[in-house]
Amino acid sequence: MTEYRPLQQLPDPAGYKTGDVLVLVGELFGRGYANGLVDEAKRAGMTVIGTTVGRRGSDGTLRPLTAEELVEAETVLGGQIINIPLEAGFDMETVDGVPSIAEQLKKARPDDFATISFIEGSIEKACAAGSTRFRSRLAQLEAELLTRIPADANIHLAHSMAGGIPRARVFMPLLNRIFKGTGDKFLSSEIFWNSPLGQLCNTSFNEVTADTFRYLIEGTATLRARNTGAGSKVCYSAYGYHGTGVLINGHYSWQSYTPYVQGFAKMRLEDIASEAVAAGVHATVYNCPEIQTNSSALFLGVEISLYPLLHAIRREAGEQISAPLEARCQAMLNDGETIGSLLDRADHYLSSPILKQIVDFSTWPQHNSREQAELMLNSSAELMEKHRDQKQLVCAELSRIVFLATGRLMLHSSWNTVSPAIWLNHDIIGRLLADERGAGII
Template identity: 55%
Template sequence: MTKYHAMREVPATAGFKKGDVLFLCGELFGRGYANGIIDEARAKGMTIIGATVGRRDSDGTLRPLNAEELAAAEANLGGKIINIPLEAGFDMEPGKDGVTPCDRLKGVKPDEWASVKLDPAEVDFSRKTGTKRFRDNLAAVVKELSALLPSKADLLVVHTMAGGIPRARVFMPILNKLFKGQGDRFLASEPFWNSDLGQLCALSFNEVTADTLGYLIESTASLREKHDVRYAAYGYHGCEVMVNGEFVWQSYTPYLQGWAKIRLEEIATAAWDNGIKATVYNCPEILTNSSALFLGVENSLYPLLSALKQEGVDSVVDECQSLLKEGSTTGDLVKIATDYLVNPLITSTRDYDSWPQHNSPAQQEYMLNVSAELISLNADPKEIVCAVLSRAVFVGVGRLMFNSSWNPQAPVFWLNHDVIAKALAGI
């Protein structure tokens, strides 16, 4: 288990300059974490180069972006995209028998999840094929990237990839129950995780969320011979938020990507031990395209309001207040979130050493009810406080990661609400 290591002070301003390059490994979405660090790099005049996961045609073939998709993605990124598909994972890779993991699950009904049996040898064959495809494509991407790097440029490689839910139809209803189910619709994460379907997810999460960082570090070895290269990746391993005036470590349950995120930390630590500047930055819970499935993950975002007040970042607090229903205040949000964070249903399983924890019916029901109560305080369900706070977090995290990456001090850092509020106070 990685030793807990929080960043407490805002790092000095980075010396990256015009001509240096930020390479984003993963696609950029409107509210995704990577926006923060890209804006920092752009403000310094750095060149931004991006990647794509590619797209699947209706027959399942993985292809690069077409001209229209490429133009839209480059406009969104504000930089060139190396158009070679970097989809990770193996859910659509044939096994030895020609059948993909997704196709093996065709016709399986959601309530049959416990009885599904998958041949580990076939799954492993698909996994190895997926890894080979990813690494071959990554090698081609790195070749293009190398040709684009000015001779004296420093390179900041940003890893933002996470995911890997197999795209078989059966998973969506199962995951909805796992993360959002209450009463009859509740599904316990522990037996699911130990089932063959759960273990397929585990392998896929490891591949997409963690091992891609290892492949990225390996495939860019030649770049390290000619350039100063730093690697920064987004992790999650709980987060400290302000509870009754003190910063307290807490986490979202059930976070099934947690084991893959620990593996990501281990990959950065192993690289660091070999003299490579690779750092995983563990970040707070926010709402993005990827986290939208995990209702309740945002309950611990509201205490950021307290940290922002403490650091005098009033503009964000005022903006949140303006989105609330008449008669509601940001103080109400903090009170409800605080009650949640000190409730025994939430604290009884809070334990760093045995993280990540599985769900229980009472804990999940309480988490979802608090989530609904907090969201109901917004005047307009389409313009919510969580979006403003999420943006503040990715801006603050972007600034911290960018500046810390100039002279990185460790393979794993936690960026908690305290230091993020401090970073925002300096903007």
């Protein structure tokens, strides 16, 4: 069990200089977390090298980006991308002529989720084939990095991969019921998780979200040995999630989104970092706050704990810094609504006795209950309704602040890491904004 260790002090500036390199392992999307790391690396004068997950052709084969896609992806990144498809997972793997998991699920019906079965041994074989493919691509990536990065450069290898929902139609209606369902539509995450489909997700999440970090650390051992041997620093970071400390009823308290079934894989990610640190590798999992990105869109209600960041910024950074942000957020609300009423509504949800009963660090991640799901989803909807335009949300503004702030905190703190798993809570983000090291984020 990982010890809860929030970052409490702003990190000293890292020793990165021009010519040092950030390697982003995972593709960059417009509003994704990794934008913060990329932005900070560029501010430090580092060279940014990106990667791609690749694309699936119409026949299902994994391929690199086309020339056009590559230009587009390099424009988003503002740097070069090594065009080797790094998709992880195994849903499309065909082994010894046995149909892939995605193929086996093609005719599956959501109502049968508890009784669906797979060809014996096929999940294990597909998983092994998927990890072999991923590792061989990583070997190609390492060979490329060895030629592109000089031995005297410090390197930060940033893992941003998470995912693994198998590509089969049967999942979306079920996941929508688990994450967004109320009344008759509600589905217990625990019942799903213990079903064959839930256990398939467990294996797949572990592979994509967690084990890719191990493969990355193992697969870049030559690069690491060469550069550390030359006196350079080689650090690894990964994005974790394990709840966040936010202001609830005037106190910073740990809380979590429920049901975060991906949390089992996120804890495995922490364990991988611990093992790496024990073996002398600089590896840190940064447990980051709930924000709105492409990947979190499924988890309706995850954004509620982001609203109190406004409180934390006011408390830690003061009126002068928080007032313009609050004014921008106020302008996004309907007439008659105020930031105060928005924050009160979020606080009402976060301090609810129903959540207190369920959410617990030592037994995290918790499964949903009908009562909890309804409370969360109704609160989320009420908070959304306070906005003038559903495309201009306070949480989008706050998400940008969080990914920029965490990027700065991660890049610098990983230079002298203190623990394999560190929580970046709302208080340290507020304190960064109060400091010259946070200048320009708001």
